Amino acid sequence: MKLSKIFSVILAIVLLLPLVAYADISNMDGVELQNIVNDAKAKDKVLVVDVRSNDEYNAGHIKHAINIPFAEIEADPNILADYKDFPIILYCKTGKTSGKAAKILDDNGYKNITNAQGVKKFNYELFTYKNITAKMFLDMIDSNEYTIVDARRAEDYAEGHIKGAISVPLETLEANIDNIPKDKPVYVYCYSGSRSNAVSKKLNELGYEVYNVIDGTKEYDYKLVK
Numbered sequence: 001m002k003l004s005k006i007f008s009v010i011l012a013i014v015l016l017l018p019l020v021a022y023a024d025i026s027n028m029d030g031v032e033l034q035n036i037v038n039d040a041k042a043k044d045k046v047l048v049v050d051v052r053s054n055d056e057y058n059a060g061h062i063k064h065a066i067n068i069p070f071a072e073i074e075a076d077p078n079i080l081a082d083y084k085d086f087p088i089i090l091y092c093k094t095g096k097t098s099g100k101a102a103k104i105l106d107d108n109g110y111k112n113i114t115n116a117q118g119v120k121k122f123n124y125e126l127f128t129y130k131n132i133t134a135k136m137f138l139d140m141i142d143s144n145e146y147t148i149v150d151a152r153r154a155e156d157y158a159e160g161h162i163k164g165a166i167s168v169p170l171e172t173l174e175a176n177i178d179n180i181p182k183d184k185p186v187y188v189y190c191y192s193g194s195r196s197n198a199v200s201k202k203l204n205e206l207g208y209e210v211y212n213v214i215d216g217t218k219e220y221d222y223k224l225v226k
Contacts, residue, residue: 025102026114030122033089037063040194044219046087047133048116049080051101060126062091062119064193064214066133073101077108082135084110091116129204134215134222137187147181151190151199152217160217160224162189170195173202182208189213189222 036042048065050057057067070092072079080088088110090098095118102115119126132140141148148165150157157167168176170190180186186208190196193214200212217224 024106024111024113025099028089028114028116030117030124033062033091033116034122034124036089037065040192044192046089047080047083048089048091049101051090051092051098052119056093058128058130060119060128061131062124063127064131064197065091066131066136066214070097070101073104077104080105080110082133085112087112087114089114089116092118093120094118095121127201127204129200130211131214132187132211134213134220137189137211137213137215140185140211141187146185146187149180149186149188149196149199151188151195156191158226160226162222163225165189168199170198173199177206180208182206184209186210187213190216192216192218 033048036046037048043064048062050061050065050067051070051073052067053069054067057065057069061067068079088105090101090105090113092098092101095115098118099115102113105113140146148162149168150161150165151168151170151173152161153169154167157165157169161167166179168180180203186203188196188200188203188210190199193212193216196212196214196216200210203210
């Protein structure tokens with residue numbers, strides 16, 4: 001084989017390497033992501049991760065998104081190991097940092113990674129309460145200085161609820177607001193994350209430090225009690 005042909009083959013392989021490395025990473029525009037988080041069924045089929053800093057996340061994030069800063073993903077790629085086979089959508093300000101995070105996760109065996117349009121590139125509806133996974137929730141409740149709110153219907157609460165949770169159905173939030181202390185963090189859960197999202201938004205607007213648990217009793221076995 002002539003040197004020119006060998007060089008051409010080597011060049012073709014080199015040019016293809018980035019495509020192979022990123023083969024499992026998809027891109028998503030803001031319209032599609034906004035539609036997903038606004039759809040009660042579609043949002044349960046993905047995990048949305050904001051890789052910006054805590055301060056940037058707290059200032060305003062996409063609905064249902066949890067916060068795992070890029071530095072944490074870079075330091076520990078297995079930080080989302082429970083979701084290695086689950087569709088994960090990452091975003092940041094411009095798509096650059098989330099793209100780097102996507103590459104790290106892809107290199108570490110995550111099966112379905114998408115890099116979405118950043119918050120500076122698309123006018124998303126943003127929220128300021130915090131979203132957490134079931135694992136984050138269980139890790140955080142290591143003291144008695146918190147309130148757990150069950151936002152499901154009263155009859156669902158009676159059938160079984162997280163130990164220590166108080167029943168505050170979405171429809172009765174205003175009537176029960178005095179039962180929720182304002183001087184400690186509030187963790188809100190429901191069946192699928194939709195009702196808890198609405199309650200969390202309202203409590204946040206009223207000045208509570210609130211965490212919406214995106215994994216409801218449908219998605220996670222909380223060992224409910226009666």
